[in-house]
Ligand SMILES: NC(=O)C1=CN([C@@H]2O[C@H](COP(=O)(O)OP(=O)(O)OC[C@H]3O[C@@H](n4cnc5c(N)ncnc54)[C@H](OP(=O)(O)O)[C@@H]3O)[C@@H](O)[C@H]2O)C=CC1
């Protein structure tokens with residue numbers, strides 16, 4: 001049966017995911033928070049090329065309220081720095097039993113949203129994806145180039161009692177690609193973009209700043225690849241300390257970009273050779289830094305400190321980019337700031353990762 005899916009966002013992932021939903025027989029509706037990114041759909045068909053080839057007339061929402069009210073499920077598909085504003089706009093209109101999917105989840109955003117819903121007495125299931133189900137870039141007008149449809153996407157749901165039901169919903173909408181993970185901390189640690197983009201942006205910052213057109217995969221040279229592998233070891237050490245299973249960087253590139261396992265540099269050279277190595281950012285004002293540093297690296301750094309496995313390269317990346325951009329990326333994260341994370345212990349975070357609600361664990365009576 002065809003489902004109505006509201007998509008908050010109208011950029012590359014929103015368009016690509018709408019195309020996948022349409023291809024799977026469902027009925028997407030897009031919402032652009034400013035209205036700017038859906039303007040091209042007023043008199044144009046959404047046109048996908050690449051890994052998905054389709055063209056259709058997409059529904060467009062005029063407001064967050066319309067998006068929530070006219071759809072069965074809601075997918076959040078925009079950069080992490082827009083999540084809080086979009087959750088605040090949607091939360092008053094979400095109803096009992098509705099499914100909210102976050103693609104990709106950033107910085108315990110699912111907890112922020114669950115708490116807003118709990119304050120209204122609404123019981124909805126919030127599902128966090130470790131990444132996106134497609135990759136791509138929006139092109140001219142209402143077009144999107146879909147570079148890849150992933151074979152595996154990690155997910156978890158809060159409250160965890162809704163996990164099976166939420167996974168069934170995701171599978172019906174997007175296909176049998178979802179791998180259940182053990183709560184929101186596992187999902188946070190399974191998003192590899194922040195660490196990968198740290199190495200890629202650091203190694204290519206002058207290209208970005210000068211607005212050059214450059215191949216991302218080809219420029220994961222052996223030394224950039226070695227940095228990505230070292231960053232990965234920090235992330236895996238934190239996951240292990242938390243008793244959580246997450247994929248390695250080698251599995252990530254192999255499952256997302258369909259290349260055999262080798263060194264990370266060689267895998268990226270192979271992606272470049274087969275045409276899905278992607279194009280790197282042509283501006284320093286890129287989400288590879290402005291999203292991934294505050295909304296990705298920062299949480300890994302916090303978890304590293306809490307578990308006694310400091311993520312030194314991640315921490316150094318936050319400091320280096322803060323110096324380059326003259327910003328304080330460690331304190332820019334609107335979601336973590338709103339959750340006041342430093343008031344809570346690691347055990348409180350572990351609970352919240354399953355329930356969606358961040359509460360102080362009562363001190364044992366002395
Ligand atoms: N593109 C890719 O291949 C991949 C992307 N991702 C992740 O997926 C997510 C979406 O990425 P992508 O679609 O490429 O990003 P885009 O930059 O294309 O997203 C643009 C959308 O984000 C909205 N937006 C931007 N800033 C804000 C803000 N401050 N408040 C509210 N809305 C805002 C825009 O709003 P408006 O409509 O008002 O202009 C627009 O709808 C990101 O988290 C990204 O890291 C992960 C893996 C691959």
Ligand SMILES: CC(C)(CO)C(=O)C(=O)O
Nearest residue numbers: 135136193196216278279
């Ligand atoms: C290009 C790609 C797929 C890999 O870095 C990506 O994750 C992004 O655009 O955010």
